[in-house]
Amino acid sequence: MNGLTSGLPDEVAAAPVPAPRADGWQPVSRMRTYELVLDRIEGQIVSGALRAGQRLPPERELASMLGVSRPAVREALRILEAQGAVRSQVGTGPDSGTTIDRLPSDALARLLRLHVALGSFPIDDVVDTRVALERASVVLACRNAQPADLARMRAELVAMDVPELDRETFNQHDTNFHVAIADAGGNRLMSDVTRAIRESVRMPILAGWSAMPESGPDSWPSVRDGVRADHHAVFLAIEAGRAELAADRLESHIRRYAIYLPIHD
Structure with missing residues (x-):
């Protein structure tokens, strides 16, 4: 063992890598190795050997197949689960084990929430990206929205129009309205990324809304009513199928109220 490995308890020089197994799994070249386990699993997904809904081998078997320790496998699976790529169920029943998943929106939203909170991206970049995505989403919604999609948007507008709605509930309906537009477009990837950014x-x-006073030009009632009016205007454009008008109205709405973000530079 040379100096590169002598101080790392989870790293040892590996034997020559054997030929790939018939099922596509192959021991990793070093036993370090949750990153390498991640690489192997991601490689299987990218190649199409593993698809959504398929179950991974049990932890003990996977560790043996890859030539690594069970803790390394366990750590890799924890990371994949946090990323939304797998879901794990403990126990011994038919639903137990780790299954490849394909519901990325929650994981994307969680990742972006953390990095926006940490200031990893300038807020103007976040707003510009949101504008670009939501303009594209609303254009697709004007083309593809079904009656059920329009009903979903209308329901959020009705909920937001309730007098004296508390700010947190209003904010949730605001989010739901934007998400409903993205979903109505019919592009799953665009919808998931738009949802994550929103x-x-x-x-x-x-x-920002919670810090607003109850009276004055920048008061909560003034902003609340402005948001309501903007949403109704966007919805009317979507309902009429006027894509460019809907996109312009949505962009104006997003930029108008971005100035109230407390993290705005």
């Missing part, structure tokens, strides 16, 4: 600014928006 969710990432939900709490900063609520913090």
Whole structure:
């Protein structure tokens, strides 16, 4: 063992890598190795050998197949679960074990929320990205929205129009309205990314609204009524199928109220 490995208890020089197994799994070249386990599993997903809904081998078997320790496998699976790529169920029943998942929106939203909160991205970049995505989403919604999609948007507008709605509930319906537009477009990837970005600014928006006074030009009632009016105008454009008008109205709405974000530079 040379100096590169002598101080790392989870790293040892590996034997020559054997030929790939018939099922596509292959021991990793070093036994360090949750990153390498991640690489192997991600490689299987990218190649198409593993698809959504398929179950991974049990932890003990996977560790043996890859030539690594069970803790290394366990750590890799924890990371994949946090990323939304797998879901794990403990126990011995038919639903137990680790299954490849494909519901990325919650994981994307969680990741973006953390990095927006940490200031990893300038808020103007977040707003510009949100504008670009939501303009594209609303254009698709004008083309593809079904009656059920329009009914979903209308329900959020009705909920937001309730007098004296508390700010947190209003904020949730605001988020739901934007998400409903993205979903109505029919592009799953665009919808998930739009949803993640909108969710990432939900709490900063609520913090900005919560700090507003009850009277004056920048008061909560004034902003609340402005948001309501903007949403109704966007919805009317979507309902009429006027894509460019809907996109312009949505962009104007997003930029108008971005100035109230407490993390705005």
